[in-house]
Amino acid sequence: MFDFDDEDKDNPIGSLLRYHREQxxxxxxxxxxxxxxxxxxxxxxxxGLFGILPxxxxxxxxxxxxxxxxxxxxxxxxxxxxxxEKTTGKPAKELPPxxxxxxxxxxxxxxxxxxxxxxxxxxxxxxxxxxxxVGYGLSISLGLLIGAMCVIFLFRIGMxxxxxxxxxxxxxxxxxxxxxxxxxxxxxxxxxxxxxxIGSAPELVLRIQAAGRSWIQVFAxxxxxxxxxxxxxxxxxxxxxxxLSINVGVNEGIKxxxxxxxxxxxxxxxxxxxxxxxxxxxxTDRANEIVRRFESNHESKSP
Numbered sequence: 048m049f050d051f052d053d054e055d056k057d058n059p060i061g062s063l064l065r066y067h068r069e070q071x072x073x074x075x076x077x078x079x080x081x082x083x084x085x086x087x088x089x090x091x092x093x094x095g096l097f098g099i100l101p102x103x104x105x106x107x108x109x110x111x112x113x114x115x116x117x118x119x120x121x122x123x124x125x126x127x128x129x130x131x132e133k134t135t136g137k138p139a140k141e142l143p144p145x146x147x148x149x150x151x152x153x154x155x156x157x158x159x160x161x162x163x164x165x166x167x168x169x170x171x172x173x174x175x176x177x178x179x180x181v182g183y184g185l186s187i188s189l190g191l192l193i194g195a196m197c198v199i200f201l202f203r204i205g206m207x208x209x210x211x212x213x214x215x216x217x218x219x220x221x222x223x224x225x226x227x228x229x230x231x232x233x234x235x236x237x238x239x240x241x242x243x244x245i246g247s248a249p250e251l252v253l254r255i256q257a258a259g260r261s262w263i264q265v266f267a268x269x270x271x272x273x274x275x276x277x278x279x280x281x282x283x284x285x286x287x288x289x290x291l292s293i294n295v296g297v298n299e300g301i302k303x304x305x306x307x308x309x310x311x312x313x314x315x316x317x318x319x320x321x322x323x324x325x326x327x328x329x330x331t332d333r334a335n336e337i338v339r340r341f342e343s344n345h346e347s348k349s350p
Contacts, residue, residue: 060131061093084112084113097128233335237337241308266292295313301313305320309333
């Protein structure tokens with residue numbers, strides 16, 4: 048599934064992410080800025096400490112965004128994550144709770160002592176005349192009844208607060224940790240644009256421009272279309288239906304465009320482009336620019 052032979056058996060997902068990032072010579076700070084994912088979350092993913100990430104859908108969205116940024120099979124990585132959690136019954140490498148220090152335990156005990164209600168003490172009643180004892184007893188009974196009702200009321204409020212507070216805190220924490228790698232509307236428009244202009248297009252056209260004299264060899268759908276030099280004055284176009292392979296020898300500033308969208312710079316050697324992998328050759332860091340240009344052209348053509 049991946050071009051990778053240094054897999055860490057205890058941390059297969061993290062080692063895979065780190066390996067491909069290092070192969071692309073990307074530092075984590077740059078990835079964090081471009082994906083808008085916190086740096087400590089990226090470090091946690093590469094270390095396999097997925098318990099640090101927010102739970103549920105947020106954890107999966109971070110792993111998917113990082114995998115797609117590195118041009119990996121995001122669905123396969125998510126399956127690896129699911130398999131690990133199903134096997135172990137817990138999130139991958141969740142950190143154990145940090146033990147409390149002796150000072151913290153002492154502080155907690157003092158806090159409990161402060162919160163514990165003091166035992167009420169009553170002075171020995173003063174002997175009163177018989178006529179006033181009945182009223183005095185009724186007053187005490189009424190006071191005890193009111194006090195008991197207050198204690199029950201406060202106890203119920205405390206229980207309701209105790210039940211509701213963790214959920215509210217979890218919700219607030221989850222909302223504060225939501226980090227969307229790219230503005231969803233722009234990225235979705237970018238993916239829809241790729242499917243429209245390339246994925247579902249009946250015919251694909253690769254256009255080659257060269258800043259200087261360059262040598263290329265082109266095969267399309269199993270047939271050789273061109274072998275030779277292209278120069279600055281030439282504008283070579285090659286049409287194909289399913290797949291195309293281009294072998295670059297001498298490379299003096301070759302630029303390639305697939306159905307009008309510029310591809311990443313071609314390197315020496317053979318590059319194969321087909322309907323399944325063409326997204327890997329279109330730089331996602333230019334998604335906003337490509338979408339804006341497409342919308343501008345579309346608006347200018349509209350009546």
